[in-house]
Amino acid sequence: MSYIPFARKYRPKTFKELVGQEIPATILKNAFIYNKVHHAYIFAGHKGTGKTTTARIFAKLLNCLNPQEGEPCNQCQNCIGIEKGSFVDLIEMDAASNRGIDEIRSIKEGANYLPMQGKYKVYIIDEAHMLTKEAFNALLKTIEEPPPSLMFILCTTEFDKIPPTIQSRCQKFMFSKASKQNIKAYLKRIASVENIQIDEEALDIIADLSDDSMRDAASLLDQASTYGNNKVTIDILKAMFGPVDKASIRKFLELLVKSDTKETTAMLQTINERGYNVRLFWEEVYKELKNILRAFAIGDSAEYKEFLSKPLEIYLYLEDIINQGFGAMYQKDPILALEITILKASLIKDFVPISDVFKNNGIPKNSLPQSAPQNPTNTKEQDQSNIQETSAQKKTLNEENAYPETVEKILETFKPAKIIHYEKK
Ligand SMILES: Nc1ncnc2c1ncn2[C@@H]1O[C@H](COP(=O)(O)OP(=O)(O)O)[C@@H](O)[C@H]1O
Ligand SMILES: [Mg+2]
Numbered sequence: 079m080s081y082i083p084f085a086r087k088y089r090p091k092t093f094k095e096l097v098g099q100e101i102p103a104t105i106l107k108n109a110f111i112y113n114k115v116h117h118a119y120i121f122a123g124h125k126g127t128g129k130t131t132t133a134r135i136f137a138k139l140l141n142c143l144n145p146q147e148g149e150p151c152n153q154c155q156n157c158i159g160i161e162k163g164s165f166v167d168l169i170e171m172d173a174a175s176n177r178g179i180d181e182i183r184s185i186k187e188g189a190n191y192l193p194m195q196g197k198y199k200v201y202i203i204d205e206a207h208m209l210t211k212e213a214f215n216a217l218l219k220t221i222e223e224p225p226p227s228l229m230f231i232l233c234t235t236e237f238d239k240i241p242p243t244i245q246s247r248c249q250k251f252m253f254s255k256a257s258k259q260n261i262k263a264y265l266k267r268i269a270s271v272e273n274i275q276i277d278e279e280a281l282d283i284i285a286d287l288s289d290d291s292m293r294d295a296a297s298l299l300d301q302a303s304t305y306g307n308n309k310v311t312i313d314i315l316k317a318m319f320g321p322v323d324k325a326s327i328r329k330f331l332e333l334l335v336k337s338d339t340k341e342t343t344a345m346l347q348t349i350n351e352r353g354y355n356v357r358l359f360w361e362e363v364y365k366e367l368k369n370i371l372r373a374f375a376i377g378d379s380a381e382y383k384e385f386l387s388k389p390l391e392i393y394l395y396l397e398d399i400i401n402q403g404f405g406a407m408y409q410k411d412p413i414l415a416l417e418i419t420i421l422k423a424s425l426i427k428d429f430v431p432i433s434d435v436f437k438n439n440g441i442p443k444n445s446l447p448q449s450a451p452q453n454p455t456n457t458k459e460q461d462q463s464n465i466q467e468t469s470a471q472k473k474t475l476n477e478e479n480a481y482p483e484t485v486e487k488i489l490e491t492f493k494p495a496k497i498i499h500y501e502k503k
C-alpha cells in the first residue's frame with residue numbers, strides 16, 4: 079500500500095475526533111439532530127484548523143444511511159464513498175484554481191438536478207475568497223433560493239474577502255487557531271498509534287513551529303519521525319530545522335541584548351551556510367521576544383526572570399527592529415539585511431533609561447561633553463564660550479533637586495550652544 083502522509087491519514091472522521099473546534103461541531107450536530115440544517119455555510123479561519131475536514135464530516139452526516147447521535151457511521155456506502163472521494167453528490171471545488179464564472183455556471187446547472195446517491199448534494203468550495211466578483215454574483219441567486227436538497231459550504235482563510243451579500247445569506251462559523259495544548263494532544267495521539275518515540279521538549283518545539291495549524295503539526299511530525307527513524311529528539315529537530323529550540327533562541331536574544339554583534343552575526347551565518355530556513359529562525363526569535371513582552375505586561379517573571387531584570391525600553395526597541403527584519407527576507411541579500419538589523423539592535427548598549435534622562439534635567443548622562451568640542455577653525459572667543467557653556471551644563475546637572483519644574487526649563491536646556499552664544503553677545 080502506498081504511503082499516506084500523517085496529515086491525511088489522521089484527518090478526523092467524526093466530530094468527536096475533531097480537536098479544539100467544539101462550537102462549530104456542536105452546532106452542526108444539533109442542527110442535524112433537531113432538523114435545523116441551513117442550506118449555506120461559511121467555514122472561516124486559520125489554515126489547517128479543520129474547515130475542509132468539518133465540511134466533509136457534515137456532508138457524510140447529511141448523507142449517512144445510519145447516522146448515530148449526530149455523527150456519521152463511517153461504515154455505510156455513502157460514508158465510505160465520501161471518504162474515498164467517489165461519492166457523486168459531494169462536489170469539492172478549489173476556488174484558488176477555478177475562480178471564474180464558468181465554474182459557477184456549471185455548479186448552477188448541476189444544482190438543478192436532484193442528488194443521485196444521497197439525500198443532499200453538497201458543494202464544498204475551498205478558498206472561496208478567491209472567486210471572482212462575477213462568480214460571486216452568479217452564486218448569489220443559487221445560495222439565496224436553493225432547491226431543498228442542495229447545500230453549499232464555503233471554506234476560507236480570509237472571511238473579509240467574501241462579499242457582504244454572500245456573508246449575509248450564509249450561516250458563519252469561525253474556526254479558532256490550533257492552541258499549543260491541542261496540537262500537542264493531537265501529536266501525542268499520532269505518535270502513540272505510529273509507535274513514535276518523542277519526548278515532551280521535542281513535542282514543544284514541533285508545536286511551536288506549527289504556525290497554529292494542525293496540518294503543519296502533523297506534517298512536521300511526519301518529516302521528523304522519518305528522519306529520526308521513529309525517534310524524535312531535540313537534536314533531530316535541530317539537525318533538521320536549525321537552532322529553533324527555546325535554549326538557542328533565548329541565547330540569541332540574550333546576545334542581542336548584550337549588543338554582541340560578533341556572536342549574533344556568526345549564529346546567523348551558520349544558519350545560512352547550513353541551508354536552514356532563516357525566516358523560520360527569525361519567526362521563533364520574534365515569538366520569544368513577544369513572550370518576554372507579555373511577561374512584562376502581566377508581571378510574570380518566573381520563566382523570564384533574566385530578561386525582566388533589564389529595562390522594558392530595550393525590548394520595545396528590539397521588537398521594532400526584529401519586526402522590521404521580516405522585510406529583509408524579501409531583499410536580494412536577506413542575510414546582509416539581517417546583519418544590518420543586528421547592527422541596529424547593537425545600539426542597545428547606548429540606551430539611557432528615560433527615568434535617568436529626567437533626573438538629569440533632560441540631558442542624558444553619557445551625552446554630556448566632558449570637554450569642549452575640538453574644532454580647529456574655532457576662534458579663541460568661540461572656544462572660550464564653549465568651555466563656559468559646558469561648565470554651565472555641568473552645574474545644572476550637579477544641582478541637588480535636578481527634576482525640571484517647567485516645560486520651559488527643559489526646553490532651555492536643549493537650546494543649541496551656538497544660539498546661546500549669540501544671545502549672550
Ligand atoms: N481540528 C482538527 N483536529 C484534528 N486534526 C486536524 C484539525 N484541523 C486540521 N487537522 C489536521 O490537518 C489536516 C488538514 O485539515 P483541513 O480540514 O484540511 O484544514 P483547513 O482548515 O485548512 O481546511 C487534517 O487532515 C488533519 O490531519
Ligand atoms: Mg481546507
Ligand SMILES: [Zn+2]
Pocket residue numbers: 141142143144145150151152153154155156157158
Ligand atoms: Zn454512514
